[in-house]
Amino acid sequence: xxxxxxxxxxxxxxxxxxxxxxxxxxxxxxxxxxxxxxxxxxxxxxxxxxxxxxxxxxxxxxxxxxxxxxxxxxxxxxxxxxxxxxxxxxxxxxxxxxxxxxxxxxxxxxxxxxxxxxxxxxxxxxxxxxxxxxxxxxxxxxxxxxxxxxxxxxxxxxxxxxxxxxxxxxxxxxxxxxxxxxxxxxxxxxxxxxxxxxxxxxxxxxxxxxxxxxxxxxxxxxxxxxxxxxxxxxxxxxxxxxxxxxxxxxxxxxxxxxxxxxxxxxxxxxxxxxxxxxxxxxxxxxxxxxxxxxxxxxxxxxxxxxxxxxxxxxxxxxxxxxxxxxxxxxxxxxxxxxxxxxxxxxxxxxxxxxxxxxxxxxxxxxxxxxxxxxxxxxxxxxxxxxxxxxxxxxxxxxxxxxxxxxxxxxxxxxxxxxxxxxxxxxxxxxxxxxxxxxxxxxxxxxxxxxxxxxxxxxxxxxxxxxxxxxxxxxxxxxxxxxxxxxxxxxxxx
Numbered sequence: 001x002x003x004x005x006x007x008x009x010x011x012x013x014x015x016x017x018x019x020x021x022x023x024x025x026x027x028x029x030x031x032x033x034x035x036x037x038x039x040x041x042x043x044x045x046x047x048x049x050x051x052x053x054x055x056x057x058x059x060x061x062x063x064x065x066x067x068x069x070x071x072x073x074x075x076x077x078x079x080x081x082x083x084x085x086x087x088x089x090x091x092x093x094x095x096x097x098x099x100x101x102x103x104x105x106x107x108x109x110x111x112x113x114x115x116x117x118x119x120x121x122x123x124x125x126x127x128x129x130x131x132x133x134x135x136x137x138x139x140x141x142x143x144x145x146x147x148x149x150x151x152x153x154x155x156x157x158x159x160x161x162x163x164x165x166x167x168x169x170x171x172x173x174x175x176x177x178x179x180x181x182x183x184x185x186x187x188x189x190x191x192x193x194x195x196x197x198x199x200x201x202x203x204x205x206x207x208x209x210x211x212x213x214x215x216x217x218x219x220x221x222x223x224x225x226x227x228x229x230x231x232x233x234x235x236x237x238x239x240x241x242x243x244x245x246x247x248x249x250x251x252x253x254x255x256x257x258x259x260x261x262x263x264x265x266x267x268x269x270x271x272x273x274x275x276x277x278x279x280x281x282x283x284x285x286x287x288x289x290x291x292x293x294x295x296x297x298x299x300x301x302x303x304x305x306x307x308x309x310x311x312x313x314x315x316x317x318x319x320x321x322x323x324x325x326x327x328x329x330x331x332x333x334x335x336x337x338x339x340x341x342x343x344x345x346x347x348x349x350x351x352x353x354x355x356x357x358x359x360x361x362x363x364x365x366x367x368x369x370x371x372x373x374x375x376x377x378x379x380x381x382x383x384x385x386x387x388x389x390x391x392x393x394x395x396x397x398x399x400x401x402x403x404x405x406x407x408x409x410x411x412x413x414x415x416x417x418x419x420x421x422x423x424x425x426x427x428x429x430x431x432x433x434x435x436x437x438x439x440x441x442x443x444x445x446x447x448x449x450x451x452x453x454x455x456x457x458x459x460x461x462x463x464x465x466x467x468x469x470x471x472x473x474x475x476x477x478x479x480x481x482x483x484x485x486x487x488x489x490x491x492x493x
């Protein structure tokens with residue numbers, strides 16, 4: 001017995017109400033199911049489309065062909081048609097268009113309905129997930145709360161009340177034993193568009209999760225009085241956050257710690273007892289690093305702005321404290337501040353300074369052709385590059401007690417000559433060779449562009465693939481191939 005039109009309307013109404021979905025989504029799912037049933041009932045690999053009249057429940061069925069080029073081999077004769085044949089009907093169609101013609105509809109019987117049920121429910125699940133994804137899209141990066149519903153292969157499925165989310169095994173705090181019924185908070189890390197539809201993915205490892213917990217526990221943070229600048233974590237063990245106050249009357253550390261440590265303790269309890277260090281952020285990078293290395297005390301610090309490295313000197317007694325268990329303290333401080341921190345003792349610092357001093361003296365002796373005494377004086381006076389010797393104001397070099405004007409002029413001239421020679425040599429390295437410039441089919445602009453990309457000679461070009469040439473110079477692939485074959489011609493002579 002076939003399902004009536006009224007039953008189709010009733011099905012759409014009931015499923016829409018039960019799943020809280022737009023009725024249009026259900027109609028489209030039923031249409032997809034009917035189209036699948038139509039394809040199964042006809043021999044050959046045909047394609048079909050079904051359209052249900054939303055007011056009556058009646059439906060029309062259409063056979064569908066895809067228009068393909070005349071010179072293409074038709075892989076699916078039941079679902080594809082050549083362009084010339086498609087145009088015989090007088091329709092203006094192009095390759096890629098779909099053409100349809102009405103066909104007899106398949107009765108939506110009980111057996112077909114059972115077969116279609118799986119398709120409909122799959123479409124409904126996809127629609128539900130899409131609806132949830134849209135509802136949670138603007139909450140990515142924020143906290144959500146829920147209950148552990150079940151465990152699947154080490155992953156926790158979290159019931160958020162109006163949706164389910166997944167806390168994967170790699171998103172859990174190490175050694176936390178979650179069980180069904182546990183109530184937890186987590187960060188909505190992303191919405192994963194997987195094959196079965198969007199899925200909410202949670203994390204309890206992210207530094208942002210720690211920041212959001214403090215935002216929840218510390219009203220001054222949510223109100224903007226206190227600002228959390230950054231965080232670094234070794235999940236389940238230790239973490240550091242940097243804070244600053246936008247009100248000079250409010251202590252940012254005290255506010256985050258709370259009375260008798262109540263606020264920081266609440267955060268720590270949520271993250272499996274993780275110890276949290278709260279550090280005052282500073283615009284002074286060196287001061288910030290010193291604060292981040294607490295509780296270790298720093299003796300001195302040397303900042304290299306260019307490489308964003310700091311040499312931090314501590315006493316022997318403080319070294320292990322600064323490093324932390326397994327390097328944890330210095331690693332977290334480095335992540336928090338964004339600086340690479342090199343910890344060393346006073347003895348290490350002296351040895352490094354002496355080593356760098358010797359290397360610099362040797363460098364100046366070789367580049368400027370001067371004796372060790374002159375090179376040593378330059379290093380002791382703080383010169384570290386040839387550019388400084390060549391271009392700092394002349395008076396700064398004249399102020400060196402051991403140098404007179406003649407020596408200063410000679411040093412500056414030698415430094416400038418060395419820099420010029422280096423620059424010319426660098427340009428020559430990028431210049432195309434004569435054989436590449438004069439190669440058949442080559443022009444000067446292309447040759448220079450190739451040379452700038454490291455392809456300086458015919459031999460270099462001959463060893464390239466087409467893709468490698470196109471990465472260096474924009475040109476048609478055919479021309480790149482032709483140039484390469486010309487460069488390879490000597491191989492076959």
